[in-house]
Amino acid sequence: MLSVHSDEYFMQQALKEAQLAFDKGEVPVGAVVVSQNQIIARGHNQTEQFKDITAHAEMVALTAASHFLDSKYLTDCTLYVTLEPCVMCAGALAWAQLDRLVYGAADDKRGFMRFGKRLLHPKTRVEFGFLEVPCRELLTTFFKSKR
Amino acid sequence: MLSVHSDEYFMQQALKEAQLAFDKGEVPVGAVVVSQNQIIARGHNQTEQFKDITAHAEMVALTAASHFLDSKYLTDCTLYVTLEPCVMCAGALAWAQLDRLVYGAADDKRGFMRFGKRLLHPKTRVEFGFLEVPCRELLTTFFKSKR
Numbered sequence: 001m002l003s004v005h006s007d008e009y010f011m012q013q014a015l016k017e018a019q020l021a022f023d024k025g026e027v028p029v030g031a032v033v034v035s036q037n038q039i040i041a042r043g044h045n046q047t048e049q050f051k052d053i054t055a056h057a058e059m060v061a062l063t064a065a066s067h068f069l070d071s072k073y074l075t076d077c078t079l080y081v082t083l084e085p086c087v088m089c090a091g092a093l094a095w096a097q098l099d100r101l102v103y104g105a106a107d108d109k110r111g112f113m114r115f116g117k118r119l120l121h122p123k124t125r126v127e128f129g130f131l132e133v134p135c136r137e138l139l140t141t142f143f144k145s146k147r
Numbered sequence: 148m149l150s151v152h153s154d155e156y157f158m159q160q161a162l163k164e165a166q167l168a169f170d171k172g173e174v175p176v177g178a179v180v181v182s183q184n185q186i187i188a189r190g191h192n193q194t195e196q197f198k199d200i201t202a203h204a205e206m207v208a209l210t211a212a213s214h215f216l217d218s219k220y221l222t223d224c225t226l227y228v229t230l231e232p233c234v235m236c237a238g239a240l241a242w243a244q245l246d247r248l249v250y251g252a253a254d255d256k257r258g259f260m261r262f263g264k265r266l267l268h269p270k271t272r273v274e275f276g277f278l279e280v281p282c283r284e285l286l287t288t289f290f291k292s293k294r
Contacts, residue, residue, distance in 0.1 A: 052213045053242035059201055066199045087266055088238025095200035095235060115262055119234055 007080070007102055010034050011130040014080040014104070017044040017057060018138055024049060028138045031057040031081040033065035033074065040077070041065035057081060058089040062096055074098050075123075082135040084111035084128065090119040100125045104135030154227070154249055157181050158277040161227040161251070164191040164204060165285055171196060175285045178204040178228040180212035180221065187224070188212035204228060205236040209243055221245050222270075229282040231258035231275065237266040247272045251282030 010032055017030025021044040033041040043060030047053055058081050065074055078100040079093065085103065090112035093101060101124055112119045117126060157179055164177025168191035180188040190207030194200055205228050212221055225247040226240065232250065237259035240248060248271055259266045264273060 047219060050213075051217055051219050052210050053219050054201070054206055054210055054239050063199050063201055066197075070198055072194060072198050072200045086238055086242070088235050088242060091233055091235025091238050092201050095233070115266075119262075 004037055005034075007127075007130050010039070010078070010080045011082070011102065011104060011135075013039060013042070014057075014082050015131060015134060015138070017042050018082045018135070021045045021057070022138060022142055028142050029057040029081065029083045031061040031079060033061050034078045034080065035065075035069070035074075035076055040068045054088070056086065056089050058085050059092055062092055066096070072096065078102060080130075082131075083107050083139065084113060086110050087112050087115065087119065093124065094119060094121045097121045098124045100127070102126075102130055103128045104131050105139065106132075152181075152184055154274075154277050157186070157225070157227045158229070158249065158251060158282075160186060160189070161204075161229050162278060162281060162285070164189050165229045165282070168192045168204070169285060169289055175289050176204040176228065176230045178208040178226060180208050181225045181227065182212075182216070182221075182223055187215045201235070203233065203236050205232050206239055209239055213243070219243065225249060227277075229278075230254050230286065231260060233257050234259050234262065234266065240271065241266060241268045244268045245271045247274070249273075249277055250275045251278050252286065253279075 013032045014030045018028040022028035026045045030044045041061045041064035043057045045057045046055040074096040080102045082104040084107040160179045161177045165175040169175035173192045177191045188208045188211035190204045192204045193202040221243040227249045229251040231254040
């Protein structure tokens with residue numbers, strides 16, 4: 001029997017990563033990288049833990065995926081991330097020549113889409129809005145708890 | 148006697164880092180981070196060594212500077228880099244709230260300035276063209292040797 005996971009399943013896994021960030025007091029964003037229907041890398045935001053603004057969920061997952069594949073390029077991979085990537089992460093995904101980007105909640109203030117899809121590699125397909133409500137609610141709960 | 152180093156001196160140090168990258172067969176880009184007239188971090192491109200597109204000179208130097216300062220923010224720092232930063236690195240410098248960016252050679256194809264200074268933090272001052280000729284020549288020599 002073929003077991004093919006859905007976008008919703010993989011976004012649930014990204015959301016689990018976001019919850020790990022939440023539990024550590026980090027802005028709750030999580031990501032997974034999928035190749036051939038398998039999760040090959042996971043990451044969550046660790047900028048406070050490492051005191052390093054480059055430790056975004058996408059960057060952590062992208063670096064882990066490159067190590068797993070022993071390749072700088074993620075040309076057959078999909079990245080699932082709970083929040084719209086920022087400019088830094090979009091620039092990284094462009095270098096990696098990512099095949100497909102799927103994100104949950106939009107980030108009108110910090111997200112790369114302010115500049116449009118041209119920040120990504122021309123071949124990268126983009127979809128968004130998967131599990132948008134729980135992805136955003138986790139962020140809202142986090143920021144409310146910080147006030 | 149006050150010993151105050153010039154922009155040219157610090158760019159020479161960034162160029163030394165670029166030479167280290169060149170010697171390893173990496174695209175020769177180098178960077179240093181300066182705080183209060185002292186170099187607090189250095190970095191050169193290591194994307195081939197680590198098979199990781201996030202290991203740009205700027206990212207390596209920025210992460211090292213954050214560790215040195217034990218802070219995510221580089222609000223009193225200048226980054227000297229031999230080549231105009233890409234979108235990823237500009238996005239990282241924006242998060243770090245860098246005070247001042249000084250770069251050598253322009254990068255019309257991959258540089259962040261295609262999108263303008265708005266990719267950086269509004270407070271970041273930008274200057275360029277320091278030691279532009281040797282910075283570019285090292286890159287030209289590298290790419291010629293790869294043909």
